[in-house]
Amino acid sequence: MKTNLLLLAFIFALAATALANPPKGKIKDAKKGNLSVHFKNVVNGKDLRLNDSVSMYKNANGDDFKVTTFKYYISNVILIAKDGGKVAIPDSYFLVNAADSATLNQQITNIPEGKYTGVAFTIGVDSLRNFAGAQTGALDPAKGMFWSWNTGYIFVKFEGQSPRSTARKNRLTFHIGGAQDPNNTIRSFTQRFPKTLKIIDGKLPELELVANAGALFQGKTVVDFSKLNFTMGGPNSVIVADNYADGLFQVSKIRN
Amino acid sequence: MKVKALVFGILLTFVIGSSAFDYGFKGMKYLIPADSIRFVVPANFPKPVYDFKDNPVTGNGFKLGRILFYDPLLSKDKSISCANCHQSFAAFANLDHVLSHGVDECLGTRNAPPLFNLAWQKEFMWDGGVHHIELSPMNAMTNPCEMAMDLNTIVSRLQESKQYPELFKAAFGTAEINSQRVFRAMAQFTGMLVSANSKYDKYTRKGPGGEFSPDEMAGYMLFKQKCSTCHQEPLFTDLSYRNNGLDLKYDDIGRDSITHIEADRGKFRVPSLRNVELTAPYMHDGRFATLKEVLQHYNSGVKHHINLDPALQQNGGLGIALTAKEQGQLITFLKTLTDREFVNDKRFQAPQ
Numbered sequence: 270m271k272t273n274l275l276l277l278a279f280i281f282a283l284a285a286t287a288l289a290n291p292p293k294g295k296i297k298d299a300k301k302g303n304l305s306v307h308f309k310n311v312v313n314g315k316d317l318r319l320n321d322s323v324s325m326y327k328n329a330n331g332d333d334f335k336v337t338t339f340k341y342y343i344s345n346v347i348l349i350a351k352d353g354g355k356v357a358i359p360d361s362y363f364l365v366n367a368a369d370s371a372t373l374n375q376q377i378t379n380i381p382e383g384k385y386t387g388v389a390f391t392i393g394v395d396s397l398r399n400f401a402g403a404q405t406g407a408l409d410p411a412k413g414m415f416w417s418w419n420t421g422y423i424f425v426k427f428e429g430q431s432p433r434s435t436a437r438k439n440r441l442t443f444h445i446g447g448a449q450d451p452n453n454t455i456r457s458f459t460q461r462f463p464k465t466l467k468i469i470d471g472k473l474p475e476l477e478l479v480a481n482a483g484a485l486f487q488g489k490t491v492v493d494f495s496k497l498n499f500t501m502g503g504p505n506s507v508i509v510a511d512n513y514a515d516g517l518f519q520v521s522k523i524r525n
Numbered sequence: 526m527k528v529k530a531l532v533f534g535i536l537l538t539f540v541i542g543s544s545a546f547d548y549g550f551k552g553m554k555y556l557i558p559a560d561s562i563r564f565v566v567p568a569n570f571p572k573p574v575y576d577f578k579d580n581p582v583t584g585n586g587f588k589l590g591r592i593l594f595y596d597p598l599l600s601k602d603k604s605i606s607c608a609n610c611h612q613s614f615a616a617f618a619n620l621d622h623v624l625s626h627g628v629d630e631c632l633g634t635r636n637a638p639p640l641f642n643l644a645w646q647k648e649f650m651w652d653g654g655v656h657h658i659e660l661s662p663m664n665a666m667t668n669p670c671e672m673a674m675d676l677n678t679i680v681s682r683l684q685e686s687k688q689y690p691e692l693f694k695a696a697f698g699t700a701e702i703n704s705q706r707v708f709r710a711m712a713q714f715t716g717m718l719v720s721a722n723s724k725y726d727k728y729t730r731k732g733p734g735g736e737f738s739p740d741e742m743a744g745y746m747l748f749k750q751k752c753s754t755c756h757q758e759p760l761f762t763d764l765s766y767r768n769n770g771l772d773l774k775y776d777d778i779g780r781d782s783i784t785h786i787e788a789d790r791g792k793f794r795v796p797s798l799r800n801v802e803l804t805a806p807y808m809h810d811g812r813f814a815t816l817k818e819v820l821q822h823y824n825s826g827v828k829h830h831i832n833l834d835p836a837l838q839q840n841g842g843l844g845i846a847l848t849a850k851e852q853g854q855l856i857t858f859l860k861t862l863t864d865r866e867f868v869n870d871k872r873f874q875a876p877q
Binding site: 399400401402403404405409410411415418419420421452502 | 659675676703709712
């Protein structure tokens with residue numbers, strides 16, 4: 270009887286261990302650290318200030334404009350290790366809203382300790398999540414970055430006004446999104462860091478990512494606000510996405 | 526020997542126990558008393574698109590979805606609920622309303638479609654712009670001409686209400702309310718709207734009550750010959766988008782508004798013909814009041830739009846030639862697609 274009880278206890282212990290251990294089979298996890306990401310919004314070198322109608326910005330076409338909304342998603346962040354290895358940050362979706370200062374400082378957590386020389390990410394939201402069901406967190410459709418009539422995320426939302434705009438109240442409406450060809454606006458970004466980033470457990474290094482709203486209107490195609498002042502997906506959104514693919518983001522600082 | 530048997534027994538219990546748990550939340554929850562709330566794939570249906578894998582149907586989840594569906598709290602002025610335009614007796618279409626009416630007497634641009642067998646649809650709305658059942662109510666909730674709400678307001682209204690936190694707790698384990706939980710509860714309700722007990726279904730399954738009259742049978746044969754290219758059995762739609770020659774110029778460009786492709790102009794989703802007897806008026810803009818008018822359109826009203834579907838321009842003619850007798854037989858057959866058990870199902874009607 271005693272043997273039986275012992276055996277029972279043994280089996281339960283075994284089962285408990287088996288259940289407690291994740292199936293990945295890693296015996297010991299490497300040390301992890303965190304990274305603070307600071308988003309700095311600008312328009313062609315000037316700090317972005319919302320609703321500033323005193324000092325207007327100028328696009329590459331020379332059109333004056335002011336900005337009332339600037340929001341964007343980045344997702345699927347990959348850190349590139351010094352040895353060339355890629356460390357994908359699981360479930361990484363970040364929404365930045367120029368009107369919400371809390372979103373300008375975000376954190377990437379649980380990064381394996383080590384030296385990193387660059388970063389890659391998706392500008393927008395990957396196709397899978399665009400067509401998945403109701404999401405939460407940064408991807409909650411209540412965040413106002415989701416189209417209900419042609420479901421999918423708005424990757425970059427820019428709204429403003431320009432005296433050159435022919436739209437009602439001189440509005441500028443650039444809602445860039447769409448994850449299906451031929452109007453797919455998912456773009457990716459890769460950049461080497463200006464200096465090596467060190468991730469160490471217990472420390473909080475900082476990465477500054479500059480987002481230039483002016484990049485929507487220059488690059489491949491210079492946008493003339495008298496001709497293009499409204500897009501919500503479709504071919505015109507592709508023009509804007511092709512513009513910002515290279516110029517929207519820049520890693521400006523690494524502070525270890 | 527005894528020890529061996531005991532070990533074997535314990536292991537067996539463990540294996541059975543864990544696999545039963547794996548099998549689902551599905552398997553487990555279905556066993557609880559609310560057993561009538563269970564998603565079943567009808568014998569004559571294909572595999573559904575939405576399998577409830579991430580959102581298993583439970584008695585309490587379904588109940589919450591049902592209450593939300595019938596609650597005018599979801600509209601700006603608290604005047605209309607989903608059920609205003611999706612009435613159970615009309616197979617969840619809007620009887621006698623050509624176009625949907627929203628808050629402040631706002632008149633929409635399209636005919637509210639019926640709601641059933643949604644778990645088999647990969648896209649929603651007349652233009653297919655919505656890609657997931659869970660997000661399909663968002664359109665009506667946020668459209669300024671329908672319920673005119675934003676999701677944050679809906680969530681905060683529900684949080685502030687007396688009854689909802691408890692209902693969410695019962696459905697999802699905690700009283701937290703967010704848009705995902707709202708959508709998932711609603712998908713449990715709308716996904717459960719399965720219509721598969723019409724006379725036609727009974728005929729197909731060779732069950733009782735499935736005997737076709739000679740006219741119904743003649744209509745069925747005509748249907749297979751002339752209509753089933755687009756209205757494929759057993760869902761009675763191939764879920765494609767087609768231009769059926771309603772107009773030469775379309776005010777509502779349809780599928781083109783989603784794809785931005787000119788070849789999609791004037792194309793709309795092929796609607797299911799199940800319960801078609803109950804879902805008048807017909808077409809995306811509700812222009813035809815009766816099935817007779819619909820068949821007359823196919824017989825003699827089809828217009829030669831540049832995107833007109835090839836199936837409607839064969840042998841040098843436009844449309845589908847149908848004699849008056851054939852039209853009558855077809856309508857007789859179409860009425861075998863009416864599912865009274867579905868429209869009378871108490872589980873789907875307004876909660877008390």
